[in-house]
Each structure stands twice: as C-alpha cells, then as structure tokens.
Amino acid sequence: MSGVVRHVAREDWLETAEGLRADGFVMLADLTCVDYLEGVREDLPEEVVRERFEVVAVLRRMDPPAMVRLRAQVPDDDPVIDSLWSVYPGVEAFEREVFDLFGIHFRGHPDLSRILMPEDWEGHPLRKDYGVGRVAVQFKEVRRHR
Amino acid sequence: MPRRPRSSSESRARCSGFPRARSISRGFEADDRMIINMGPQHPSTHGVLRIMLEIEGETVLRSKPVIGYLHTGMEKTAETLTYLQGTTNVTRMDYLSPLNNELVYCLAVEDLLGLELPERAIWIRMLMSELNRIASHVMWMATNGMDLGSTSMMIFGFRDREMVLAFFEKVTGLRMNNNYMRPGGVAADLPDGWEDDVSAIVDTIERRVEEYHELLTGQPIFRKRVVGVGIIKPEEAIALSATGPILRSTGVAWDLRRSMPYLAYDQVDFDVVVGTVGDTWDRYMVRINEILQSIRIVRQVVERMPSGPYRAQDPKVTPPPRARIDESMEALIHHFKLYTEGIRVPAGETYAAIESPRGEIGCYLVSDGSARPYRMHIRGPSFANLQSLPVMLRGALIADAIAITSSVDPVMGEVDR
Numbered sequence: 001m002s003g004v005v006r007h008v009a010r011e012d013w014l015e016t017a018e019g020l021r022a023d024g025f026v027m028l029a030d031l032t033c034v035d036y037l038e039g040v041r042e043d044l045p046e047e048v049v050r051e052r053f054e055v056v057a058v059l060r061r062m063d064p065p066a067m068v069r070l071r072a073q074v075p076d077d078d079p080v081i082d083s084l085w086s087v088y089p090g091v092e093a094f095e096r097e098v099f100d101l102f103g104i105h106f107r108g109h110p111d112l113s114r115i116l117m118p119e120d121w122e123g124h125p126l127r128k129d130y131g132v133g134r135v136a137v138q139f140k141e142v143r144r145h146r
Numbered sequence: 147m148p149r150r151p152r153s154s155s156e157s158r159a160r161c162s163g164f165p166r167a168r169s170i171s172r173g174f175e176a177d178d179r180m181i182i183n184m185g186p187q188h189p190s191t192h193g194v195l196r197i198m199l200e201i202e203g204e205t206v207l208r209s210k211p212v213i214g215y216l217h218t219g220m221e222k223t224a225e226t227l228t229y230l231q232g233t234t235n236v237t238r239m240d241y242l243s244p245l246n247n248e249l250v251y252c253l254a255v256e257d258l259l260g261l262e263l264p265e266r267a268i269w270i271r272m273l274m275s276e277l278n279r280i281a282s283h284v285m286w287m288a289t290n291g292m293d294l295g296s297t298s299m300m301i302f303g304f305r306d307r308e309m310v311l312a313f314f315e316k317v318t319g320l321r322m323n324n325n326y327m328r329p330g331g332v333a334a335d336l337p338d339g340w341e342d343d344v345s346a347i348v349d350t351i352e353r354r355v356e357e358y359h360e361l362l363t364g365q366p367i368f369r370k371r372v373v374g375v376g377i378i379k380p381e382e383a384i385a386l387s388a389t390g391p392i393l394r395s396t397g398v399a400w401d402l403r404r405s406m407p408y409l410a411y412d413q414v415d416f417d418v419v420v421g422t423v424g425d426t427w428d429r430y431m432v433r434i435n436e437i438l439q440s441i442r443i444v445r446q447v448v449e450r451m452p453s454g455p456y457r458a459q460d461p462k463v464t465p466p467p468r469a470r471i472d473e474s475m476e477a478l479i480h481h482f483k484l485y486t487e488g489i490r491v492p493a494g495e496t497y498a499a500i501e502s503p504r505g506e507i508g509c510y511l512v513s514d515g516s517a518r519p520y521r522m523h524i525r526g527p528s529f530a531n532l533q534s535l536p537v538m539l540r541g542a543l544i545a546d547a548i549a550i551t552s553s554v555d556p557v558m559g560e561v562d563r
Contacts, residue, residue, distance in 0.1 A: 003497070027384050029499065030508050030525040039514045043494060056510065058497055058525075062384075062398070065405040069497060090387025093533050101221075116214040116562060126222060 003058075003067030007048050013055075013072050014082040014108075020059055021087050025068060028088035030058040033074075033098045037128035052076040053104060057084065057091075074104060083109040101126035178202055186215050190293040190548045193558030197535070199547065206547055209539040211532045216562040224522035228488030229255050232519065234325045236509075239524060240560040241322055242285050245278040245314075246502040247524075247560075248327040253408060254498035254509040255329040258491050261463060265410075265452040267331040272409045273344070273447045274317070274326065275500075276440045280351060281310040282503035283433045283440075286555050287358060290430070293552040294371055299361055306354050309347050316343065329489060330464045331457025341448050348441045355437055363434075372426040376538035376550035379424060386537065387530040390505025391432045392554065396424035402501040414446045426546075429553040436503075463489055488517030504528050504555055526560035 008016045034054045044050060051073035059068050074081050083106035084091045095106045096115040103124035106112055114121060123130055185196040194215040200208040224235055236251045237244040249271055256263065288303020311321040316337055318326040326333050362368045378388070380396040393400055401418040403411040419435040421428025457464045465484050466477035493515040499508035505527030512521040531554055538550045 028387050029389075029506060030497065030510065030523075032510055032523040032525075034495075034512050034521045039512070039520050041493075056495075056497075058499075058508065058510075062400055062405070067406070067497075088387070089385050090530060090533055093529060094387075097529075114214075116217045118214070125219070132222060132226065 003069055005069045005071060007045060008070050008072045010072050010074060010081055013070075014084065014087070016070060017057070017059070017084050017087045020068065020070075024061045024063070025059040025066075026062065027060040028057060028084065028091050028094075029060050029067070030056075031084070031091055031094035031098065032056050033102045033104055033126075035102060035126065035128045039128075049073060053079060053102065055081055055098065055104065079103055080105045080107055082107050083112075085109050100124070103127065179207070184547065184551075186212075190552055192289060192552070192556055193561075195532075195551075195556060195558055195561070197539075197547070197551065199539070199544070201544065204543050204545075206539050206542050206544065209536045209547075211535050213529075213532070213558070213561050216558050218559070218562060220524065220563040221522055224519055226518065228517045229329055229491060229519065230484070230488055232522070233328055234323075236522075236524065237323050237325050238559065239526070239563055240502065240504070240507075240528075240557045242282045242557055243275075243278045243503050244322055244324050245274045245326060246500060246507060248325065249275055249409075250498055250500045250502075250507050250509045250524075251511075251522075252327045252329050253500065254496050254511040255489075255491060257496045257498055258494050258511060258513050259329070259463065259489070260492075261330060261458055261460065263331060263458055264455045266454045266456050267458070268409050269447055269451050270332050270336060270456060271327055272411070272414075273336075273444060273451070274314075274332075275409075276443045276447070277310050277313065277344070277347070279440045279503045280348075280437055280444075281307045281314075283437045284310075284351070286433055286503075290549075290552045291362065293548050294368060296362065296368070299358065302354065302357060302361070306351055309350060313340075313343050313347060316340075328457070330460065331455075335456045341451075344444060344448055348444050351437065352441050355434060358434060362430075369427070371545070371549050372430060372553075374423070375426045375546045376542060376553060377423060377425045378534055378538050382537055383424065383534060386534045388505070388534040389530065390501070390503070390527055391429050391436070392505070392531055392534060394419060395421035395428035395432050397422050402499060402506055406499070408498075408500055414443050416440075416443050426549050426553040433555075490515065490517050491519075499525070502527055504557065504560075505531060507560075524560075524563050526563055528554075528556040528558070529561045529563075532556055532561060 037052055053074040055072045055074055057070045083095055095109050098104050099112050100114045100116050101124055179202045181198060181200050183196055183198055185191040186194045196212040198210045199206050220235060220239055224232055227235055232251060233248045236247045239247050284303050284307045288300045291299025315321045318324040380398050383393045383396050397420050399418045399420050404418050416439045419432045421432050461480040465481050470477040471481055491513040493513055495512040497508055497510045499506050507527050508525035510523040511519055514520040535554055539547055
C-alpha cells in the first residue's frame with residue numbers, strides 16, 4: 001500500500017518531480033512535512049544527511065496505477081525548498097499549509113501566505129517545540145471574574 | 147414647520163467618508179467591477195467557507211476560496227492521543243463520512259503494525275464504508291437541492307439518510323462520530339438480523355433514487371441551472387489534484403477502489419461511474435449513479451459475508467473479551483496494558499489512501515515506536531478539491547456560483563483539520 005520511497009536531495013527536489021512527471025506521474029496526491037526535532041529515524045539510508053525537517057510528497061501515476069513517495073531533508077537554519085508549483089499546480093494549498101504550520105519556505109510559490117491560521121499569527125503550530133497552548137476566547141473567562 | 151428637502155450637495159457631504167457611496171453616485175457603468183464575499187456563513191457554502199468573488203455585473207471574473215475559520219488542530223491533537231484513542235479524533239473530521247476517516251487511519255496503523263485482519267472484519271468495514279458513502283451522497287443530494295431551491299429534495303435527502311444513520315446507531319451506538327473501526331478490526335460484531343435491516347435500507351433507497359430522478363433529473367429548471375455550468379477539463383482536474391466525483395465527472399475513470407484496491411474491493415463487482423463534459427450536471431449524475439453502485443456492493447456483501455472473528459486475534463493489539471478477564475491473569479494484564487499504555491507501533495512511516503465519498507483521503511503516519519503517533523497528517527479530499535473551484539467559477543454567473551460550490555461538496559471539518 002505504501003508504494004516506493006525515494007530520498008531526494010533538497011537541490012534535486014524540483015528536477016526529480018519534473019522527471020517523474022515525464023514518466024507519467026501526473027498527479028500530486030499529497031505534500032506534507034514532519035518535524036524530527038525529538039524523533040528517532042532508523043529507516044534513513046546511510047548517505048542521507050539527517051536534518052530537522054523532512055518534506056514528503058506523494059505522487060501518483062494513473063496508468064498503470066503506481067505511487068511514489070519523495071522525501072527531502074530540510075535544515076532548521078535554512079528552511080527553504082523549491083516549490084513544485086510549476087510542475088503540479090495542485091500543490092499550491094498543500095505548500096501554503098506546510099508554510100503556515102511548519103515555517104518552510106517554498107521558492108517559486110505564487111502566493112506563500114498563511115492558510116489555516118490568521119494572518120497575524122506568530123509561530124508555526126505543528127513544530128514540535130510549539131506547545132499545545134490556549135487562546136483567550138471571548139465570553140469564556142466570564143465565570144472566573146464574576 | 148415643514149421639513150426642507152435635503153439638497154443633493156448636502157447628502158453628498160454626509161457620505162463623503164464612504165468611497166463606495168461616491169462611486170455609486172458616479173453611476174453603475176464607471177465602476178462595475180467589485181469584490182464581494184460569499185460567506186463565511188453563507189447557507190450554500192456547506193460550512194464556514196468564504197469565497198472572494200471579483201465580479202463585473204453578474205459575471206465572476208476571479209475567485210479565491212478562503213479557509214481556516216474552523217481550524218480544529220486534529221493533527222496536533224493526534225500527537226497527544228494513543229493509537230486507540232486516535233479514531234475518536236479522526237472520526238470528527240468529515241462529519242458526513244466518519245467511518246471512511248476511521249478506515250484510512252486504521253489502515254495506516256495496521257500497515258505499520260504489519261497486521262493481517264480476519265476476513266469478517268474486512269467485509270464489515272466494506273459494508274459500513276459503502277453505507278456511509280450512500281448516506282453522504284444522499285446528504286449531498288439534499289443540500290444541493292436546497293442550494294438550487296428544491297426544498298422537497300432537502301426533506302427527501304434527510305429522510306433517506308436517517309435510515310442509514312439509524313442502522314449505524316444500532317451497530318455502533320452512535321449516529322455520527324462512530325469510533326467503530328479500531329486498529330485491528332471493528333469494535334463490535336454486527337447485530338442479529340442485520341441482513342434484513344441492510345436489505346430494507348438498500349431496497350428503499352434504490353426506490354427513492356427513482357424519486358430523485360423524477361424530482362430533479364428531468365426537470366427543465368434544474369437542468370437549466372446545471373447543464374454546461376462550471377466546466378472543468380480532465381487535464382485541469384488532474385493538475386489541480388482534484389479527486390472523487392470532480393475528477394470522474396471529466397471522464398477520468400480514477401477510483402482508488404478499482405485502481406489500487408484496499409479491503410476486498412477486488413472481490414466485488416461494481417462500475418466506476420464517469421461523466422463526459424465535467425460540468426455540474428455530470429457531477430450530479432456521477433453521485434446519483436454512485437449511490438446505485440454502492441447499493442450493488444452492499445448487496446454482494448450481504449450475500450457473501452464470511453463468518454469468524456471480527457477483530458485480529460493479537461493480544462498486543464486487541465483487548466481481550468470481557469469474560470476472559472475474570473478467568474485469565476494474562477488477559478487482565480493485556481487489558482490493563484492496552485488501556486493505560488496503548489498499542490506500541492513499530493517505528494516507521496506510511497501513507498494509506500482510500501476513496502471517500504469526496505475523493506482520495508490519505509493518512510500519512512510517522513511512528514517513533516511509542517504508543518502515540520509521532521506525526522499524523524490527513525490529506526483531506528475537500529482541501530484539495532477546493533483548489534479547482536476558481537477554475538470552475540471563471541466566467542460563471544453569481545447564481546451559478548451557488549450551484550458550482552455545491553457540486554464540489556466541500557466539508558469544512560476536513561478542510562480545516
């Protein structure tokens with residue numbers, strides 16, 4: 001069910017996607033990110049340099065049906081990777097979501113802005129060092145003050 | 147004292163703070179391009195979705211869906227819950243097809259565990275997810291009818307969905323947010339006499355689909371509102387990652403149940419319904435025919451349901467039956483461990499995907515070997531499908547925007563995970 005996994009260097013990210021698209025992988029099913037701040041990773045091959053973030057894209061070929069998962073390491077001090085938008089326009093919302101929740105910048109994205117959180121929100125909630133906090137809600141504090 | 151009629155210069159001075167009032171006074175022709183907001187609480191946006199429309203007269207030039215009003219933090223919450231509790235979390239994402247959400251999450255967990263399910267569990271899951279597809283599509287028929295002004299269709303739809311929900315309540319204890327599928331199988335076996343219940347449901351709904359056809363399909367007003375409206379081409383739909391009825395309405399026969407079968411979909415007969423043009427009418431016909439295909443699958447499941455256990459017989463995953471706890475220390479220990487600590491899932495990552503009523507729903511799961519997911523990401527079909535809305539809306543009228551938005555069938559709980 002999981003399909004083939006390919007580890008891609010950050011510099012080859014866009015190029016690999018272009019090559020796969022030419023091979024018939026015409027649909028991008030998913031793009032997301034994982035923050036390995038505190039996690040262990042035994043499944044990485046030797047030659048891959050471990051970094052804090054990992055951007056994951058799932059591509060699909062329709063005929064014959066096949067699935068490939070691309071994984072790229074993105075360092076903490078320079079969280080930038082090429083946008084796949086020129087190859088797969090459908091990645092637009094997914095990349096905005098990853099930018100919003102992880103703070104990864106996608107070079108070449110047409111409109112990289114927050115999508116789920118408010119525009120003036122600070123921080124990136126799905127990072128592991130961002131705690132599950134509380135936001136003051138209107139009317140909720142009334143009982144305490146009465 | 148009679149009131150003096152207000153001079154035009156005075157009224158203009160009063161409005162000087164409002165640029166829009168001044169432009170109206172200059173006449174409609176000079177400034178007829180404007181941006182309006184549809185939503186966030188418009189009745190036809192099916193939740194808190196806001197669509198910014200740039201219009202000229204009544205024609206939509208550009209549009210942009212704005213989301214994020216409902217952000218529930220499902221993915222962050224999942225990191226704090228055990229794998230057994232996780233299903234209670236994901237079932238709340240898409241409130242019209244909760245069982246499909248549970249299914250994709252369970253498939254991802256079971257993939258990491260390397261768990262083989264007993265036949266009966268697989269077929270029960272298939273039965274429940276197909277019934278859920280029927281309920282979801284019937285609900286879409288209802289809201290689509292409401293958006294296009296057919297109140298009868300709305301009442302019909304809710305009435306017919308109720309039968310399926312009543313069956314869900316009988317099986318799972320809840321009408322929605324069922325938490326019925328768990329990693330390792332399902333929570334409980336089907337109740338006695340379920341075959342008769344299910345047969346009654348599908349027989350009735352099959353008859354009711356005729357009523358929908360009578361009410362909407364041949365009706366000239368309905369046809370005028372949907373035929374040729376909101377066309378999307380197959381290559382556009384694929385490029386924009388649209389799945390489900392939107393992609394199939396363009397003629398692309400892509401259905402994960404057939405293309406990349408999961409559960410036992412390779413053992414049942416059904417057709418992948420496709421359209422030709424990719425307009426709102428095609429999306430309507432794809433959904434109404436998918437109800438009939440799901441009925442066909444459900445009938446085969448009723449005929450061929452295997453007997454045996456309904457969850458995996460692995461004490462590390464499945465809690466022991468209540469009666470065993472009184473007689474066996476081992477069972478007590480496993481029960482205690484499972485409910486205090488949870489299932490330990492081997493480290494690794496996986497992506498599972500199924501065909502939900504709205505398209506491909508995927509679950510990307512990373513485990514670090516503990517009892518809680520390190521990261522859980524859900525690929526919501528509505529989230530991706532909303533991207534094709536601007537393409538469909540371009541050049542349409544405002545009244546068509548209602549029909550088109552409705553035909554995307556977005557569920558905001560899933561968009562704003």
